[in-house]
Amino acid sequence: MPSPEDLFARLLVLLHNPLARGQLATQILTVLCYLGQLFPRNLSLFWEDEVPKMKAYISDPEDLKQDSTYQEIWDNMIINFLAESLDVVNDNVWVISLGDAFARQYDLYATSDGHSALLHRCLGMLLQKVDDRIYVREKIDLMCRHSSMSIPVNRLGLAQGIGLVAASHLDTVLEKLKNILENAGQSALQRFLSFFSFREKVEDVDDTYAALALMYGYAARYAPSTVIEARINALVGTDMLGRFLHVQHPTAKQAVITAIDLLGRAVISAAEIGISFPLQRRDQLLEYVLTLMGRDQSDDLVDFSIELLQTQTVALSACTTLVSIEPRLPMETRNRVMKATLGFFALPTEPSNIVESLITNLIILLGAILLTSGEDGRSRAEQLLHILRQLDPYVSASAEHQRRRGCVAVHEVLVKFRNLCSGGFGASGSYPTLSLKHIDQGGPRGSSSLPSAFVLPNRDSLSLGERIMAYLPRCADTDDEVRKVAIQIIALFFNISLSLPKQKTSANDIDLESSYGALSSLEDIVSIIRRASVDQIEVFHRVVSSVCILLSKDELVVLLHSCTLAACDKVKQSADGSIQAIIVFIIRRGKDLREADVLRTTQSLLSSAIALTDKHSRQEVLNAISCLAENTNHIVVFDEVLFVAGRDICTKDITRIRGGWAIQDVFYVFSQHKVLATLFLEYILSILHKEPVATNDSEKGEINSESSADDCILQATMFALNAFLRGGGKVGKQAVEQSYPSVLSALILKLGGLHGLAELGRNELLRSLLIAFQSFCDCVGDVEMGKILARDGERTEKEKWIDLVQEVACSSSVKRPNEVLPTCVILSKSLDRNQRAEREAAAAALSEFIRHSEKEPALLEQMVEELCQHVTDDSPTVRSLCLRGLVQIPESHILNYIQQVLGVILALLEDATESVQLTAVQCLLTVLNVSEQDAVDPILISLLVRLRNLQISMNTKMRSNAFAAYGALSAYGAGSQHHAFLEQIHATLPRLILHLHDNDLSVRLACRVCSRCFVFPY
Incomplete structure (x- = not known):
């Protein structure tokens, strides 16, 4: 019984x-x-x-x-x-x-x-x-x-039973455990030798160690808090747990990890009743947990995956316990823990029950790290940002389940941070005592009498612009749950930010009334997003509108600077949504951006365009760049685009870039934009009109670095112009037609300048210009000009390219006579430029355009004045071309300027350069055909004297033209200077007779004509 x-x-x-x-x-x-x-x-x-x-x-x-x-x-x-x-x-x-x-x-x-x-x-x-x-x-x-x-x-039940005994008989239990450990059956050497015998022996040792670890853990867990500190310190201080690290079976590892977890829980339990003490060697215990958590390379079994996940789940719980107690978690340990655990967010979804539990534990661990790191509000905010940035790869991952986990983790961490802000931070950085189930509950161990501005982080420490840009793409995600959580995250961020103090410099640019209204709108969105009938596009637009109001100026700037990753998001729908949001921000808040802000935003958008290969997504980014240029300082945007273009041209093979060269697409977008087309063309022309810097070392013939950089910009400018002319469509063509004189004059000037460089062997810039020039001809429909360029464009001899410029000017004058006036106005001003070759090009074009200016007397007068002023140019070519231009004044107007022209000729007959003197003699012959007696008579003797000096030149062409001009002047000898004229004739006769027998036929012929003029002058 x-x-x-x-x-x-x-x-x-x-x-x-x-x-x-x-x-x-x-x-x-x-x-x-x-x-x-x-x-x-x-x-x-x-x-x-x-x-x-x-x-x-x-x-x-x-x-x-x-x-x-x-x-x-x-x-x-x-x-x-x-x-x-x-x-x-x-x-x-x-x-x-x-x-x-x-x-x-x-x-x-x-x-x-x-x-x-x-x-x-x-x-x-x-x-x-x-x-x-x-x-x-x-x-x-x-x-x-x-x-x-x-x-x-069974061993868990035993350990719990022993732990229950320890609540009243701790010393007896510890004594028993010590005996078991000392008589475990194998020394370290025996354990090592067992690897070479039977696996079962290794597992037996694992089982014993696992049971012992659990018994120690539960003994600490259930022992009275009043006596546990010394026992735990002794246990940890002697590194008894280190003996258990070599267990191999997953369940044994779980047991050892659980034992460490229980030690931590014992410390927390003691703190909850007012007996607080730090856990010695806490960081070493964390290392033990992380070591046991990983997969051993010696594992040769194939069905350990589930058990490994279970081990990792237990380990995360233990990590949470250990980081939740003093001493405060050092930065190095924090980074080590996060590096070892964050990768779990990338786990597959199956087995779902285990993986979900593991992810939950991981999120709880992140919350514990946030709560137990940092000294004050600002350092907690820094800790928050560190955690959130570590989560960014998962928030923006290509796999939906990773994005979902990342967003949930961000939301949970933010909730804990908000709770901290609501309860305040201790003045000395104290943090709440943590319980295991609710890690953010409990009262702080210390209180603060300091003002909240001292203990709370300020709004700027949240890096709100950067963070919002990180989560905004998720508001347009393909996954419903991700979208909902992302909107909650953004609402939570602004909810926190409005409760924090602001720096004085940024407080004034936040309209609190508008901000609270926008926050209320965001919270309304959060309350309705779970309805299936809600239009997701409309929801996203409302989120963007609220964010646009809630951001301060500085936050908006940071957001735009951080847009590259969002625009290149792995989810196309999210990327497109992000770009649309950026466009909204620029349109509504572009006026708040300074030049430096516009520059950095342009850089970010260009980086996005370059990184994207999808045509549609790239086009959206290009539209955003256009929007930025239209609504802010377009010069800053154009400068940066051109700089990047120059860098790419000089460092990359742009023809082989995958997906095409993005910068060329930017040029196309600008040229097709109704507002920007004219502005961009004007900008390109301004770059072409810029005075060049020193181009080379005259002694070494080497290009300096500054010149090389300028060459890259110039190359990019010509590439941009070519793209504009080729891809501008109707809008671009209309802009070119409206700016025809500016474009033509810029091309002519640069044609001269680059021919000057080509003479030094640098032909690549000239080729690029000729391509752009040819595109200009095609755009304006001037086939004849295109043929001229194709025939002689690359001829680098000065005489050839001067003739080329004159032919181009002639073709333009014939094709577009109405454009002569504005073109000449621009070129006339260019005669004052520093670069000699450009002045020569301007003079060459003007010398041709002046022939076609008979219908513009005001222009003609201005051109004559300019040409007369520049006959003293330090370039012989400019002096010659200015004179040639003067003698080509239309016949209907030449008599009005004949005295000025003759005066210029008289001066240039004594020019130091023989070629200029020759031009002067030739032009004199031309002018005398239309000159009247009154115009020549005052300078007749001076002309004769100067011509006599040229008759002894070694240049046969000079001698022949000098005698011919001398004879032509005899027609003006009957005037007031008759006697002086006869004296000059008598003085010249011996020389004339001598050269009748000159070795050069042209000189002999000129002398015969001259002698006849002397014999029959009247």
Whole structure:
């Protein structure tokens, strides 16, 4: 006949399985109540109250199955039921008798691990109530003898049972554990040798170490907080846990990690009742957890993946516990933990139940890191940003489940940060005491009397612009859940920011009334986004509109600077949405951007355009660049685009860039834009008109770095002009037609300047210009000019390119006579430029254009004045061309300027350069055909004297033209200078007679004509 104690012990352990068939647990509880008369009355009365509660919990097996923790909860209910029963009886003899009854149950459950584990815990709870140390030690020995350490459930039950004993007999338990550890069965050498024998021996050691670790952990967990500090310090200080690091089986690793977790929980439990102390060597324990968490290379089993995930899940929980206690987490340890754990966000979705639990633990860990790092509000904000930036790769990942996890993690961390801001930070950086289930609950250990501005971070420390740009693409994500969480994140960011103090410099640019209205709109969006009927495009536009209002000027600038990643988002829909948002920001807030801001925004957008290969997405970015130029300082945008173009042209093979050269597409977009086309063309022409810097070292013939950079810009400018002329369409062509004189004059001037460089062997710029010039001819429909350029464009001899410029001017004059006036106005001003070759090109063009200016007397007068002023130019070519231009004044107007022309000729007959003198003589012959006596008479003798000096030149062409001009002047000898004229003739006769026999035929012929003029002057 069993004793009542045996019945109670038997029935209590049989309660272990609440889902046993036939509702066994319910029936056992009923029987137990029926047997109440066999037990002390107060115990029977207690059962009448408690048993119905236990029955209620297990009354619905199907509902029970929905809770994955039902078994743990049920076993805890049984242990609590036993503990309260023992307290109700309060009879030491009866308790010892029940303990003996429990001890006799072990043989009955040798093959039932779950029941055996519960039996360990029941006996442990009972021994907690016993004062007899010898009895306790005997029963501990009994528990260890009847435990199966190779079975995880059994060793966990044993460890929990030993832990329960430690609540009253800590020293006895620690002594027993020390003996077990010393007699574990193998030394380090034996363990090493076991690798070469049987794997089972290694696993036996793993099992023992796992059980010991758990027992140490639960002993600390249940031991009285008043005495635990010294024991934990001794345990950690002697590095006893380090002996367990070499376990290999996943369940053994989980056990060791759990033991470390329990040590941390013990410290937290002590702090919760006011006994605070730091955990020594906490960072080393974290290293132990991270070591055990990873996959060993020696694992040769194939079905450890699930167990590995379970190990990592337990490890994350332990990490959370360890970082939640003092000492404060150092930055190096924080980075080590995050580096080792953040990769779990990339885990596949299956097995879903384990992976979801792991991700949840990881998010909780990040929250703990946030709460326990940093000294004050500002350092906490820095910690927040560090965590969020580490999450960015997952927030923007190509896999939906990674984006979903990343966004949820960001939201949860932000919630914790908001709670911190709401509760305030301690003045000395103190942080709340943390509980395991709710890591952000609990009161701070210290309070602050300092003003909130001192302990709270300011708004600027949140880097709001950068963060909003990181999450804005997710508001347009393809995944519903990601979109919803992203909008909540943005709303939460602004909710936090409006509660934080602002720096004085930025406080004035935030309209609080508008900001709170926009925040209210955002929160309204959050409340409706879960409705299926909501138009997602409209929601996104509302989010963008609210953000546009809520951002300060500086935050807007940072947001635009950070737009590259958003515009290149891996989700095309998100990328397009981001670009549209950027365009909205620029249109509405572009006036807030300074030149430096526009520059950096342009750089970011160009980086986006270059990185994108999808044509549609790139076009959207190009539209954003156009929008930036239209709504801000377009010169800054054009400058940066041209700079990047020059850099690419000089450093890359732009013809082989994958997806095409993005900068060329920018040029096309500008040229096709109704507003920007004219502005961009004017900008290009301004670059072409710029005075060039020194081009080369005249002694070495080497290009300096400054010149090389300018060459790249010039090359890019000509490329831009060519793209404009080729790809501008109707809009671009209209802009070219309106700016025809400016374009032609710029091309002519640059043609001269680059021919000057080509003479030095630098032909690449000239080729680029000729391509652009040819495109100009095609754009304006001047086929003849195009033929002229194709024929002689690359001829670098000065005479040839001067002739080329004149032919181009002639072609333009014939094709577009109405454009002569504005073109000449521009070229006339160019005669004052510093570069000689450009002045020569301007003079060459003007010398031709002047022939076609008879219908513009005002222009003609201006041109004559300009040409007369520049006959003193330091370039002989310019002097010659200016004179040639003067003598080509239309016949209908030449008489009005004949005295000026003759005066110029007279001066240039004494020019230091022979070629200029020759031009002057030739032009004199031309002018004398239309000159009247009154115009020549005042300078007749001076002309004769100068011509006499040229008659002795070694240049045969000079001699022949000098004698011919001398003879032509004889027609003006009858005037007031007649006697002086005769003296000049008499003085010249000997020389004339001599040269009648000159070796050169042209000189002889000129002398004969001259002599006839002398003989028959009248």
